[in-house]
Amino acid sequence: MIACLGPFFTLPQVWQIYSERNAGGVSIFSWSAYFSFSIIWLAYGLIHKEKPIILANFFGLIFN
Numbered sequence: 001m002i003a004c005l006g007p008f009f010t011l012p013q014v015w016q017i018y019s020e021r022n023a024g025g026v027s028i029f030s031w032s033a034y035f036s037f038s039i040i041w042l043a044y045g046l047i048h049k050e051k052p053i054i055l056a057n058f059f060g061l062i063f064n
Contacts, residue, residue, distance in 0.1 A: 008059070008063075010034070010060075010063045010064065011063065013026065014063060031064055034060065034064045035060075035061065035064040038057045038060035038061045038064060039057075039061065041053055041056070041057040041060075042054060042057035042058060042060075042061065045057060
């Protein structure tokens with residue numbers, strides 16, 4: 001359950017970017033790393049059929 005909450009911690013920053021229409025304080029390196037690790041963990045979850053890992057990283061990819 002806790003693993004599924006991780007991607008939701010990015011929502012405040014996504015909301016700020018959306019509402020202010022300004023991504024000036026966002027690090028492309030950080031978001032690229034989030035995205036890359038979500039892909040790796042999603043693949044791991046799919047291989048091992050672990051639903052919490054799959055869900056958490058699926059939402060992580062969407063938010064990233």
